[in-house]
Amino acid sequence: MENSYSNKTKLLEDIQKGDEQLLERLYAQYRSEFIIWAGRRYNCADDTSAEVYQRAFIILYYNIKDGKITELKSSLKTYLFAIAKNVFRERFRDKHNKTSDIEQGAAIQEVDYDIDETYKKEHQKKVVARLLQRIGEPCKTVLHLFFFKNYSVEAIAITMGYKDERVVSKRKSVCLKQLRELMKK
Amino acid sequence: MTPQEQHIDRIQKYLRGELPPNEMTAMKTDIEQNPVLAQEVADYHFLIEGIVAVGAFDFEAKVASWEQKYKLGRSDFEEESEEEASETYTLDELLAMFQPVGAYESRIAKELVGIRSMGNLKVIQPENEADFLEQITFQLENPVNEALKLTIENSEEDEVLKQNIAANTATFTIDLKGFKPGRYYWKLRSKKYGMVLRSFFIQKNLMPPTF
Missing domain, CATH: 1.10.1740.10 (RNA polymerase sigma factor, region 2, helix turn helix motif)
Incomplete structure (x- = not known):
């Protein structure tokens, strides 16, 4: 390959x-x-x-x-x-x-801290996964492409069929805002 | 973009370290002086980190599914059918598939500790929350002299199987082929002896660790 x-x-x-x-x-x-x-x-x-x-x-x-x-x-x-x-x-x-x-017999505190951090991360992932599920498309894909896959706004415009990168930037901000509003409910 | 959208754009650029140095410094000062902004930044930080974590989980699950093909002895990627190729799940799908049904869990818990009884029908196996792949076998303590009704529901309380069990049956097996991974609930009903409700899993290894 x-x-x-x-x-x-x-x-x-x-x-x-x-x-x-x-x-x-x-x-x-x-x-x-x-x-x-x-x-x-x-x-x-x-x-x-x-x-x-x-x-x-x-x-x-x-x-x-x-x-x-x-x-x-x-x-x-x-x-x-x-x-x-x-x-x-x-x-x-x-x-x-x-x-x-x-x-x-050491490092117990450190282990507790790790467990706490792991729990927080798991909780965060679970909460955000649910929010993304609720917010639906196209927000889910736009946010995934931008924040996880690190696509540029230009690349997202091409992938999603948007007119230009300004549409992507606007969409991204609107989606984040909606996601936060959902989280606050 | 509206001023509000520009404001969010500024926050996410700050969080990703994409603002010019002077604007980064200005933003830090603003955050220190403005608790409302500080909370907003914290919320977006939580969300963006979460989006990345969900993406990573989905990707890692995908790689695990590729590896799984070798363990199952199916390493020929070329001949893989479309159906097989689609058998990977995203985190939010898995969360939905393994989501417990609160009311059922509570009933099961009460019955298991003896606070509540739903009748005299006694089922020896399967044990609550047992994990299955292709079939599930039921064994009654004492066969009853009337036909029973078995229903299986998924985590969204959709009925996915309904079957009559003949009177005086002590053991019977249900085929689970075609069932997706997830959390399921079975209900075995008798008019005379009440109902037994329990849960089981299919491919519990796919259950997100948060449950």
Whole structure:
């Protein structure tokens, strides 16, 4: 799939747009190779490798979507595997740290704080998901494209068939205002 | 844009760090001096962060569904049918599918702790909130000498299955193929012996962690 893109910039652009078919094919393209490579290098079970692969793929997409990777100096596979190495490193470090914390009987407060934060984030996600469901289209898509996918107002105008970017900017503000009003009800 | 829309545009640009440095500083000062504005900024911050979190959840669920195909031994993306391709759900869909029905939950809770009884019909299995995939098997403590009525409702209280169970049946199995993931409620009714109400899940692993 990556090989069929002669132009790396185009590949990056299509990933940044969140082209799902492309993303799914890229996911499939490197998976088997990764599982074999990770199994040999880290001596881990396929399930662990698959979890790491998922996480690495998600991070790769976020990095491209959020503009942290703006050009491909190597192949996409190189980036993906490099991210996966970091994910493995974090997993090993976390495992080690957790054991140390328990041994020292410390970090309980920190754990409580994490649980609290996690709960708040979950609550926030749930509330906003419901609000988005209530507000409906086109607000839901406009807000998703702008705030999650980081589309420019020009790109949203093209995707949504709006006359120009001023319509998008207006729509975005109106939708946010409506969302807040719904939240306050 | 109206002045109000421009005001919201300014807030969201501030939150995304897109204002020029002098305007960022001016905005910070305004927020410090104006509690109403501070609340407004906090609300939009909550909403924008939430939109990003919902998007991330949906994307990560999608990647998990791709991975799931390998676990189920279906790794051939080319031959995947349209029907299979559509079997991923967004967070708001999952929230709706796993949403508990307050009135039912309350009745079940009261019955389980013995505060309320809905009759003498006793069902040994399935246990409340059990998780199923393709079929659900019912087992009665004592078969009754009259036909029973089984209904299954989804989390929106839509009746998705209605079936008569012959008199004197002790065990029976219901096919769940074609049921979407989610929270369901079954009601088994007898004219003489009352009703049993319980919930069950299909693919509970997809339930958002907030429930």
